[in-house]
Amino acid sequence: MKQSRLFAPTLREVPADADVVSHQLLLRAGFIRQNAAGIYSFLPLGKKVLHKVETIIREEMENAGSNELGMPALQLAELWQESGRWYSYGPELMRLKDRHGREFALGPTHEEVITSLIRDEVKSYKKLPLNLFQIQTKYRDEKRPRFGLLRGREFIMKDAYSFHADKESLDVTYEGMKEAYKAIFSRCGLNFRAVLADSGAIGGKDNHEFMVLSDIGEDLIAYSTESDFAANIEMAPVNTVYEASGEEKKELEKVKTDDAKTIEEVAAYLNIETSQIIKSILFIADGEPVLVLVRGDHEVNDIKVKNILGADQVELASAEQTHSTMGCKPGNIGPVAVSENVKVIADTAVEYLVNAVIGANEQNYHYKNANHGKDFRVSQFGDLRFIQEGDPSPDGRGSIQFAKGIEVGHVFKLGQVYSEPLNAAFLDENGKNQVMTMGCYGIGVSRTLAAVAEENNDERGLIWPVALSPFDVHLIAANSKDEVQANLGEKLYLELKAAGYDCLYDDRKERAGVKFADADLIGIPLRVTAGKKAAEGIVELKIRKTGDVTEIHVSELVEAVKRHREILAR
Amino acid sequence: MKQSRLFAPTLREVPADADVVSHQLLLRAGFIRQNAAGIYSFLPLGKKVLHKVETIIREEMENAGSNELGMPALQLAELWQESGRWYSYGPELMRLKDRHGREFALGPTHEEVITSLIRDEVKSYKKLPLNLFQIQTKYRDEKRPRFGLLRGREFIMKDAYSFHADKESLDVTYEGMKEAYKAIFSRCGLNFRAVLADSGAIGGKDNHEFMVLSDIGEDLIAYSTESDFAANIEMAPVNTVYEASGEEKKELEKVKTDDAKTIEEVAAYLNIETSQIIKSILFIADGEPVLVLVRGDHEVNDIKVKNILGADQVELASAEQTHSTMGCKPGNIGPVAVSENVKVIADTAVEYLVNAVIGANEQNYHYKNANHGKDFRVSQFGDLRFIQEGDPSPDGRGSIQFAKGIEVGHVFKLGQVYSEPLNAAFLDENGKNQVMTMGCYGIGVSRTLAAVAEENNDERGLIWPVALSPFDVHLIAANSKDEVQANLGEKLYLELKAAGYDCLYDDRKERAGVKFADADLIGIPLRVTAGKKAAEGIVELKIRKTGDVTEIHVSELVEAVKRHREILAR
Known part of the structure; x- marks a missing residue:
């Protein structure tokens, strides 16, 4: 065209x-x-x-x-009423009435x-x-x-x-x-x-x-x-395999941690890694309290908590619920000596922790050398955390990004x-x-x-893949007022069309710079320019993606277009 | 498929x-x-x-x-308000509001x-x-x-x-x-x-x-x-050329027509053709009375009246307007001795009428032997009537239907x-x-x-033209439970596909009668049936439009399909 x-x-x-x-x-x-x-x-x-x-x-x-x-x-409103979505879909559903007052959804x-x-x-x-x-x-x-x-x-x-x-x-x-x-x-x-x-x-x-x-x-x-x-x-x-620590289990010891509340603050205060701390989080699952333990450098995934419990609803406990259950603020809780009414579950990583640091259910204190089975009970271990970058891929091949x-x-x-x-x-x-x-x-x-x-562009414009480009080839007569260039453009336009290529031919009486800028912006993968060497039968073939330019004799143009399209389509 | x-x-x-x-x-x-x-x-x-x-x-x-x-x-309502059609389009235009209350038309x-x-x-x-x-x-x-x-x-x-x-x-x-x-x-x-x-x-x-x-x-x-x-x-x-009557103009004569009011009644009463009567109809054109005359066997075309007058609005006069202008009822009016305030125009056919019958502006009477120029004035003749079947085509070729x-x-x-x-x-x-x-x-x-x-069907179903048919060929295995027929069907399906034909292959386990009835209903132009002679490699080719059936050896099928499609596409 x-x-x-x-x-x-x-x-x-x-x-x-x-x-x-x-x-x-x-x-x-x-x-x-x-x-x-x-x-x-x-x-x-x-x-x-x-x-x-x-x-x-x-x-x-x-x-x-x-x-x-x-x-x-x-779509008739009646149908959406049958499924119930007429009521649940909300304002995203556009609705209108016909001349007889009958209600419709715009699907x-x-x-x-x-x-x-x-x-x-x-x-x-x-x-x-x-x-x-x-x-x-x-x-x-x-x-x-x-x-x-x-x-x-x-x-x-x-x-x-x-x-x-x-x-x-x-x-x-x-x-x-x-x-x-x-x-x-x-x-x-x-x-x-x-x-x-x-x-x-x-x-x-x-x-x-x-x-x-x-x-x-x-x-x-x-x-x-x-x-x-x-x-x-x-x-x-998470399919991470944790290493069992060879460390000997020590005696539980209460330590002062002053104002340190977050995992990072406690780690810094005690001069340990966050991975040596156990994070304790209280949930209410279908009305019952559940204490969930994960390693300090991990995050609880509440969907997994819900799934492991087979619960319908799982929510973080409020400050009031935490206080009535644990007798302290959310930042201080831990699994030691909790009431039997509280179920305790833990992420697999916690199973391998020896001599961990945990909350003491008391302001300004933590426990050191906490060990499950010995110092606190865990009724179930399982995959309860969000995956992290660097974790092994669950299918065993490669790692996660x-x-x-x-x-x-x-x-x-x-x-x-x-x-x-x-x-x-x-x-x-x-x-x-x-x-x-x-x-x-x-x-x-x-x-x-x-x-x-979004994925195919550069600072000059779009770069369409061969399969989706609006045209196969962008043919440009650099100076349409130059008769030789215009005639060659016209001839090549017909030749490319005859060879089955959908060709956009820039025959406009614009400056060459405008034409090139528009061509880069539009982003057709191949550009053919009939310019100063038109009289010699030589045109420029430019690959939009790489910027590579080659001079080609017109007798070889159709073949070159075919070859470059094949290369680009790979 | x-x-x-x-x-x-x-x-x-x-x-x-x-x-x-x-x-x-x-x-x-x-x-x-x-x-x-x-x-x-x-x-x-x-x-x-x-x-x-x-x-x-x-x-x-x-x-x-x-x-x-x-x-x-x-479409934004604002645009339709700019053109004015938001107000003039009426209830055919479907309208709705978005969640912010902004109005839209559904184009x-x-x-x-x-x-x-x-x-x-x-x-x-x-x-x-x-x-x-x-x-x-x-x-x-x-x-x-x-x-x-x-x-x-x-x-x-x-x-x-x-x-x-x-x-x-x-x-x-x-x-x-x-x-x-x-x-x-x-x-x-x-x-x-x-x-x-x-x-x-x-x-x-x-x-x-x-x-x-x-x-x-x-x-x-x-x-x-x-x-x-x-x-x-x-x-x-209307480009009809009327013949000038050789008849001599007679003296105007008032005749009793009793209750005869319509053109047909008057013609019957006087024992003449309706084409010897002049129909007079009073219009109001931009507020002014205009008497329009057409031959009794013709109908006034008000669009042509409007165009010849260059008027913005032309309407039939009401009974009251007729009475106040002509002093009689609409069924009795005629052009003799009308007030100078009333413009009289006539269809070209009236120009050629000699000794016509016209209304006398008086109940129960008509005039015989009325002649324009002598007994009544006409300020303009022109094309004022609807074309009729049998009239010559306005382009001079053929006649009108x-x-x-x-x-x-x-x-x-x-x-x-x-x-x-x-x-x-x-x-x-x-x-x-x-x-x-x-x-x-x-x-x-x-x-x-x-x-x-609507234009391509018969009592058994649709008959698609080759260019629009949903499929090129309807292939049927008459009895899909018969292994020979089913195998041949499968083979021909692949062959027709390979030859570039879009083939609907009826592989259903239905009775042959059901398949044939469905095929006739769907209306694909060519039907190929692998039936009783499948073992001999012979199939039936049926033309949906004509019903013609020929037996063909499978080796010639693709060629026969090609030939029949070409014939049907002509």
Whole structure:
């Protein structure tokens, strides 16, 4: 396409209210424009990239056996009332009334709509499993939309839903979707991890977020340096093997620690490592007091506490609860001589501690040489702490590092959370009525585009991967008023088109400097410039990513484009 | 794709509330399902056809130099207030508030959004003209949604907008868009006309609707039997050449007509043709009385009356106005001896009438032998009537017939209707500030799909044209439990796929009769059945449209599919 006819308004200034680089560059390079807070238009360049992301997603979803359909954004309130989400979703759910006063939701997601569709159409196990997806505009009235396309109020999602006769069938589809997602984000050139995530109120263990590693991410991930293990930090199990200390157990001894309260203050006061101290924290689990012990250099993970206790609710004890249970302030508590009503559990690391320092349940004092079994009881040891950087990866390969992540996808075993209240049932092989089992699988399509932009740029602009670039080649006539350059540009434009390349040809009557700056900003991977050597049939081929420039005779251009695209696509 | 994994629920019964055949068949064949009144889901088969329609539109729009973009459905109320449509659009415009109480429209169309985008980005004639399109979900809260996808509340449209420095540039793009639309609807296999339409309140002569000729259409079209002339009947000029009567002018004579009031009653009473009578109708044009005369067998077209008078408003006179002006009832009026305050104009046909019968401004009487110039004055003759079937086509080729039409597209010269109030201005070559000139161009995408279904079916189901069919070939193993048939089916499925055909393979364990009925309902143009002669390597190839069946050896199948597709695509 000729750039003189392309609507791609570029900006030289960094827009004032854009605070991440993808947002700045997508605005500056003319890929998007804001219409209202969190609401954007995709200009032609942005729309082209979006199509490419969508095509990759569509291909991989179809390969994985998912059928594309299209459901409406306007969803009857009745359906959301059936699932209960009409009441629980809060102000993120945009609502409106039609001319007859009937209430609708503007869909942020389609569990209710698709479950009602399938319950009406599928009555037999013979029609299961089913896997259906759509690529569609979604609405979520975020309190603070930000980061451009990364957190918008109107955005594009791929959402998929699967329906099964049993859990085993869901497992198969779930694994297939995970593979499809890996293929999709790999083809988009993203550095991502499939991260084990907290399943929140819904329950069920299998729930993975696909996270692009990025400094602007809002989630913290623990990942392995050597394997593809990754988990939200609260979900990562600790498999650290602790060394048994050879030290002899000494006699418990009360020591004065004056005003030292925090682990760091006590360690400094006693001139010991924080890892020689035991941190004691009182929780109330389903109404009962539980004292949790972890090593001083570790942090308690309350999700793990909840899981080990099998409790419904676990909360930190208040100062009043601590005082009534332990007879002291939270900063002074310890496990020695606690009431039998208080359950004491400890992280595995504590099991290996000999002659530790612990709180004495008394202001200004600690105990030295505390040893479990001898000086205090522990009813259960287990994994109760947050993983830390440097811990071995739970899968035994490599060690753990932390990174921030942008969530671009999510796969989730829903089980019967929607099929039960919406009564999506079928007759099984024995003619018995059964509730369907469901999975759901989302990808933020416009967010994926922004994540790619966030990860692929330099100080001059965007650098698109070959698979997503709005055009294959950016052809520039350095001086369009020079007849030789303009004629060569025109000729090469037709040649590249004939060779099957989608070519953006800058035929504008702008200065060469403006053209080059716009080209760097837009970020097409290959740039071909017909400049001063046009008369000799020589053009410049520049790789946007590396900045490498080579002079090439026009007779070899198509071949060179092919070769460099292959290299870049690796 | 294997039909056992396709979500395409078919229905044997005709759905009760579907009253046109396209709606019935799209439901029965599992292409769509209703979610709420006027709101539909596209099931996988429907989505596939929709993609094909969209691809045709996208290709032709891009060929015509239009850039695709994507604007949001949520539109700030402020923009609609600037154009004034927030107040004038009525309950068809769906409105909602966000969590901060800010008002939004759910876009039925995007003139305001795109005009505000372009006014912010384009400041110079150098960037014009621009032509931008999107394919997007639109919302219009119809009072009575009906006919399935033909009149929905949430539907898919292609809308395009062009921006120009002057009218001449708009003219060029307008013609280009008309050509693109002809290509699009031709590729969709539709029998359509580009129909000259009334431009309503917006004004401007160039305004064409693309109408698919169909008995269920809501508009009446006058079209030529020989050329591509077509117009909404109120817009069609009459170019009929009338023969001058050789008859001698007789003396005016008042005759009793008793109770005969209508043209037909008077003609019967006097035993003459209705074409020998002059119909007189009193209008009030911008407050002044105007008597309009047309031949008894013709009908006055008030748009033409308005145009010939250059009036802003033309209305039929009330009984009171008629009495005060003419001294009689509306059924008795005529042009003889009317007050000088009453302007008299007449249709061209009246000019050629000799010795006509006219009202006498007196109950129970008419005049015979009335002749203009002699017995009554006419200040102007002109084209004032509706065209009729049998009239010559205004372009001189063929004669006029009437047909009903479904509007699938609309091209419109907007001029400065939006650019003026929204202040979309640019600097021209002389550095002078000018308001942009605009065009807009819409296609009902989901409606086009329905129009194709409406025109392509028989009593057994849908019959898709090759270009839009959800699959290229429907392959059926008549008895999937028969190993020979199932194996051959599998083999041919892979062969057809390898040859590049998108094949739906019915591998379901259903009776052959169920499979054939579903295949007829779904309407893929070619059906290949591996049945009883599978062991001999012989399959049946059936043309859905004609019902023709031929036996073919599998070695010739791919070639036969290719040949028949070419024949069907002609």
